[in-house]
Amino acid sequence: MRLKTSLSVLALLAISGVPASAETPDRAAIAETVANQRDTTIKALxxxxxxxxxxxxxxxTPAGAEYMRQLALDAGFQKAEIIPTDGVPGVFATLDAGAKTTLGIYFMYDVKQFDPSEWNSPPLEGAIVEREGEGKALVGRGAVNQKGPEMAFLAALKAIQASGRKLPVNLVLVAEGEEEVASTNFPQVVAAPQVREALSKTIGVFIPAAAQSKDGSANITLGAKGAIEFQLVVGGETSDRYPKTDIHSSNHARIESPAWRLVKALDTLAADDGHTPAIDGWFENVKPLTQRQKDLIAEGAKRNPEEDAKKLLGVGxxxxxxPYVTSLERLVSQPTVNIQGLIAGYTGPGGKTVxxxxAEAKLEFRLVPAMTKDEAVSKLKAHLAKRGFDDVQVTVSGGYGPNETDEDSTLIRAQKTLFERTGIPYSITPRNAGSWPGVIFNGAPLNLPASQFGLGRGGGAHAPNEWFLIESSDPKVYGLDQATMAYVDYLYVVAEEAKKGKK
Amino acid sequence: MRLKTSLSVLALLAISGVPASAETPDRAAIAETVANQRDTTIKALxxxxxxxxxxxxxxxTPAGAEYMRQLALDAGFQKAEIIPTDGVPGVFATLDAGAKTTLGIYFMYDVKQFDPSEWNSPPLEGAIVEREGEGKALVGRGAVNQKGPEMAFLAALKAIQASGRKLPVNLVLVAEGEEEVASTNFPQVVAAPQVREALSKTIGVFIPAAAQSKDGSANITLGAKGAIEFQLVVGGETSDRYPKTDIHSSNHARIESPAWRLVKALDTLAADDGHTPAIDGWFENVKPLTQRQKDLIAEGAKRNPEEDAKKLLGVGxxxxxxPYVTSLERLVSQPTVNIQGLIAGYTGPGGKTVxxxxAEAKLEFRLVPAMTKDEAVSKLKAHLAKRGFDDVQVTVSGGYGPNETDEDSTLIRAQKTLFERTGIPYSITPRNAGSWPGVIFNGAPLNLPASQFGLGRGGGAHAPNEWFLIESSDPKVYGLDQATMAYVDYLYVVAEEAKKGKK
Known part of the structure; x- marks a missing residue:
């Protein structure tokens, strides 16, 4: 199947029309404040x-939450409180500017693990290094994922207030410290009555991000797949049919093998093609792609050559x-059952007679609208139970459902307006194949628009030498100050777009 | 299926009839020599x-072969030479005593890997320690598997000669240094023209072993399953359908998974019961158990209570x-396809989105007569090829077919005669589920009887604190001197039985 490319898509528009300053009062003064506070912002980061x-x-974990609470208070939130959970605590803060519109903000204050021996500068130092062809970048764990963009957003709030103005919108901030472990307990934060009450009054929630490409273009993402991680375990711990430890392999003639049992259970979860999920009822609630989504995918394919993608992923x-466009449609539309890892018995070089x-398989679902986490987990368990795999232990270690936000929501309209006014070329991705817990806002009972937004640039998330651009050598790409000003402008555009009605 | 127990089996006979000394000339003098040389033997071990x-x-590897050659010369072999192979060299030695009968001896001079931190005394020191309820034991890597029994056999040769007698049989010794890695190159040693020629004149080949139980009983084994180890690998290295390294798991929506492919290939190798091999034609050459074999199994079951076996293996x-006897018949009769290990992607705690x-599976076949290694490997490859698994790489890392020796061969008759004369209770195991490369002598072109023989006792093969009994605290169990004398007696009984004709 090849797709015709629609000519009507908005992607890659680069209208350099009315400058954003026309909408942001006292913009020059705020920009000067941003520049003046730069050293303070870098030190805070x-x-x-x-x-x-x-x-x-x-x-x-408690220290990080308290630090987050203080950062919110320092940025002008009048109230900020720790919300305990069964795991790592969350933070809830509000900033009442007396505005008509209230905007939700989601922060993660945790970071991915790191191994200092793999880094060129200490991962907790935040050294400023020259990055070939990019400019000056701050290097540290969390630099781009997500402390850099979040600090730029806080700097924007401070700059507006320091220049003597009230914010154009009220803010509700919710922060978690478990994003990197699939936000297991974050729903408890959002379910706290005062948090839910406050969020329900927002026009939507966004997470600050540094999403500018090397060519200066930006991207609007209208949702993300959900992800659920789980493990299947079979062995002496799940049934007395299996030995409790590895034993001499000659005994397999009379003793059942947990490894074969795992293979047999796994085999039922995917079709013989090795990729189509075969869990009973798996596709029941899967929404097909709309024509608009297909058009956006086809347009996106043009900006990212097939050979580059194959090379990057190491596949032929x-x-x-x-064909390429079909593969991209799959990436966006297919709910997957992936084996992350297999481990059983002897795993060293050659063989060993055990x-x-x-035996354990680590798996993960990626879900698309309108699947839910509960639905996927229930279907998996029913599927295995129906086939008698009661000796296969299922442990769900975390995850959440998909999220999807309307292109016509205030949150997204404001992004388009801002990009168009400031001449930022942008594309629209109908759905990320990767995941973020937007569903916590996007799903019931809040049903809020949820998105990522931000200019500026960084890289190396989850990898060594993670970086966030401070001073850009390319005027089309934003450094820290310009990224901060983009948040300033965005708040004003959101206030303006909110007047037009639709959430 | 339950089996009736035959009353006619020979197992557990404990006829303390004519002492072996009646058959071994100058037995007292030889025994005195054995006692006198004890310290020398222990030092040599x-x-x-x-x-x-x-x-x-x-x-x-070269040093061990040369050492083995010297040990043979020291024990009275007139000729001893290194036989090079593509791997570790073998040793071939002959001792011509001018006797009518020639006996083959198989030695392994290699040992299993060891980790000194797991041992109570240094694994290369051979410390003599008191072993609760057993006596004084020598502790070291190779103590029982197989240097202790082999040294006792060499001591027997020396003692006969030191007492001024010629051996009652000529000897052909073949030794290898790769037993612990599945005797990959040992067939090359046996195929050397001078070795084959010499072996073809023997009445059979045995490996010295310390096989007495704690109650003093012995066991005669009439064969062993074969074992073949192999690995299945799928991934970027076998096809450009798969990524070359672990990549972000969201890509599974458009990129094939080596882990699923491995699961699908494995699934075809075993029936849905998780244990019956499903490789095309697998059972074609499998010989069913004879009534005699079934009788021996049922008799053996009586000596090894079911609950003890389950407890030892950690299964319910x-x-x-x-039922137990059926499980033992399976152990002896079933050719298995075992998964030794599985390894793919992320194997740490919890999950990781890759x-x-x-993906690799480590597997092993156990073969029964009349299957062969070549047959099993060919059938596996044909099975996978027929199903299109040309991207699944098969690597055979080693192995050999099953062996089986007639109860009426001289080699086995001599064991029975010896046990009966000396009043050693014994049982007969129709086939070991574990494996040893007896097929190298037992199969074409030599087609020789092949067996293990020896009294004395030890344990901990392949484990820390491996031991070999030197001085037994129980008169029914043999220490080093008595085990040595058992080899002396065995050589005379072999000579005597050989006169009766049948190989």
Missing amino acids: RDWIALPTIAAEKMN RWIDDE LPGR | RDWIALPTIAAEKMN RWIDDE LPGR
């Missing part, structure tokens, strides 16, 4: 990076040798 | 243990909840 919260390692072919006492 | 040959680590049930770039 470095201090934050020096206190990494890593939920998987229980590192700085897509599933079923499909019958494993335990 | 320690020196040998101090020079471990480990093929997997390429440790002492046998395959298909079968699509693996590689």
Whole structure:
């Protein structure tokens, strides 16, 4: 199947029309404040990076929440409180500017694990280094994911207020310290009555991000797949049919193998093609792509050459040798059942004559609208139970459903308006194949628009030498000050777009 | 299926009839020599243990062969030569005693890997320690598997000669240094013209072993399953359908997964019951158990209570909840396809959002007569090819077919005669579920009887604190001197039985 490319898509528009300053009162004064406070902002970002919260390692979990609360108060939120959960606490803060419109903000204050030996500069130091062809970048764990963009957003709030103005919108901030471990307990934060009440009054929620490409273009994302991680375990711990430890392999002649049992259970979860999920009822609630989504995908394909994508991913072919645009439609539209890892018995070089006492598969679902986490987990369990796999233990370690936000929501309209006014070329991605917990706002009962927004640039999330651009050598790409001003402008555009009605 | 127990089986006979000394001339003098040379024998065993040959680590491979050659010369072999192979060299030695009968001896001079931190005394020292309820034991890597029993056999040769007698049989010794890595190159040693020629004149080949139980009973084994180890690998290295490294798991929506592909290939190798091999034609050459074999199994079951076996193996049930005797018949008769290990993608705690770039299963066949290694490997490859798994790489890392020796061969008759004369209770195991490369002698073109023989006792093969009994605290169990004398007696009984005709 090849798709015709629609000529009507909005992607890659680069209208350099009315400058944003026309909409942002006292813009020059605010910009001057931003420049004046730059050193303070960089120091604040470095201090934050020096206190990494890593939920998987229980590192700085209460400390990180308290730090987050103080950052909110310092940025002008009048109220900020810790919301305890069964895991790492969240933070809830409000800034009442007496405005008509209230905007929700989502922060993550945790970061991914890191190994200092893999870094060129200490990961908690925030060294400023020259980055070939980009400019000056701050290097540290969390630099782009997500402390850099979040600090730029806080700097925007401070600059508006420091220049003697009230914010054009009221703010509700919710922050979590478990984003990197699939936001397991974050729904508890949002379910707290005062938090839910406050969020329900917002026009939507966004997370600050540094999403500018090397050519200066930006991207609007209208949603993301959900992700659920789970493990299947079979062995002596789940049934007395299997040995409790690895034993001599000759015994397989009379003793069942947890490894074969796992293979048999796994085999039922995917069709023989090795990729189509075969869990009973899996596709029941899957919404097909709309024509608009297909058009956006086809347009996006033009900006990202097929050979580059294949090279980056290290493959020669897509599933079923499909053409590129079809592979991109799959990426956006297909709910997957992926094996993240397999481990059983002997895993060293060559062989070893053992019958494993335990076999584990690590899997993950990626969900699309209108699937839900509960639905996927229930279907998996029913599927295995129906086939008698009661000795296969299912452990869901985390996850959430998909999210999807209307192109015509205030949150998205404001992004388009801002990009068009400031001449930022942009594209629209109908749905990220990767995941973020937007569903916590996007799903019931809040049903809010949820998005990522931000200019500026960075990279190396989850990798060594993570970076965030401070001073850009290319005027089309934003450094820290310009990224901060983009948040200033965005708040004014949101206020303006909100007057037009639709959430 | 339950089996009736035959009353005619020979197992557990404990006829303390004519003492072996009636058959061994000058037995008292030889026994005195054995006692006198005890300290020398222990020192020789320690020196040998101090020079471990480990093929997997390429440790002492030429040195171990040369040491083995010297041991043979020291024990009275007139000729001893190194036989080079593509891997670790073998040793071939002959001792011409001018006798009518020639006996083949198989030695392994290599040992299993060891981790000194897991041992209570240094694994290369050969410390003598008191073993609760057993006596004084020598502790070291190779103590029982197989240097202790082999040294006792060499001591027997020396004692006969030191007492001024010629051996009652001529000897052909073949030794290898790759037993612990599945005897990959040993067939090359046996195929050397001078070795084949010499072996073809023997009445059979045995490997010295310390196989006495704690109650003093012995066991005669009439064969062993074969074992073949192999690995299945799928990934970027086998097809450009798969990524070359682990990549972000969202890509599984458009990129094939080596882990699913491996699951699909594995699934075809076993029936849905999780244990019956499903490789095309797998059972074609499998010989069913004879009534005699079934009788021996049923008799053996009586000596090894079911609950003890289950406890030792850490299981509550046998395959298909079968009764004990049936499970033992399975152990002896079923050719298995076992998964030794699985490894793919992320294997740490919890999950990680990756699509693996590689998936590997480590497997092993156990073969029964009349299957062969070549047959099993060919059938596996044809099975996978027929189903289009040309992207699944098969690597056979080693192995050999099953062996089986007639109860009426001289080699086995001599064991029965010896046990009966000396009043050693014994049982007969129709086939070991574990494996040893007896097929190298047992199969074409030599077609020789092949067996293990030896009294004395030890344990901990392949484990820390491996031991070999030197001085037994129980008169029914043999220490080093008595085990040595058992080899002396065995050589005379072999000569005597050989006169009766049948090989």
